[in-house]
Amino acid sequence: MMRFPANFSSRFSAILVYLYAASALVWTSAPNAAPASSAAQSAIKSARLQQNVAIAKHQLDEIASYWTDDVTICRGLGKQLAGKAAYRKLFEEDDPTSPEQIVYERIPTGIEVATLWPLAFETGNWKGHRGGAQGPVVIEGRYSAQWVNREGRWLIRAEVFVALGGSGPGVKMQAAP
Numbered sequence: 001m002m003r004f005p006a007n008f009s010s011r012f013s014a015i016l017v018y019l020y021a022a023s024a025l026v027w028t029s030a031p032n033a034a035p036a037s038s039a040a041q042s043a044i045k046s047a048r049l050q051q052n053v054a055i056a057k058h059q060l061d062e063i064a065s066y067w068t069d070d071v072t073i074c075r076g077l078g079k080q081l082a083g084k085a086a087y088r089k090l091f092e093e094d095d096p097t098s099p100e101q102i103v104y105e106r107i108p109t110g111i112e113v114a115t116l117w118p119l120a121f122e123t124g125n126w127k128g129h130r131g132g133a134q135g136p137v138v139i140e141g142r143y144s145a146q147w148v149n150r151e152g153r154w155l156i157r158a159e160v161f162v163a164l165g166g167s168g169p170g171v172k173m174q175a176a177p
Helices: 008-029 033-056 060-064 084-092 168-172
Strands: 067-074 080-082 102-113 119-130 137-150 153-166
Touching (some): 033 102, 060 084, 080 084, 119 168, 137 168
Parallel strands (some): 067 153
Antiparallel strands (some): 067 080, 102 119, 137 153
16 A cells, blocks of 8 residues: 655645646736637638528528638538539539428537647537428538638638438438448
8 A cells, every 4th residue: 555645635736736827827828819719710600600591592602612622521421522613513403492402500519729720620510401491400410620711711621520310301311331
């Protein structure tokens, strides 16, 4: 059995308090770290919500304006695509007047902005609504996205969606092998 000095507990506690205080001092003394990150987070969240509106309205140019030319995607059921043209084609093939159309919505739950590079990481939930943006959810899951800041504008370079649930016609959709 190990034996510790009688004052070990109080010295250990004092060390922990010191480390906690020192880390708080370092965190709060970083110049402009929070405001820059907060501004970038707000810009990315705003861009995502604006893209959701464009998706609901089937505004193809506006939807695609949030992607880099070399964007990559892994769709919710596993199919992968590369390039803005291929991604845009998915939306072009939709018939916005069809009651069978699925309108996708991304709901950000977290955005982390890199301090060293013009990159950000977004996570969230996504939903596929049947027949329109207010229609019933038939497929849903989680997503992550890499954003890159190019010439002062945040753009999506990569997205990964994973389907985790569904109902109605959503359960009949097939996952890629």
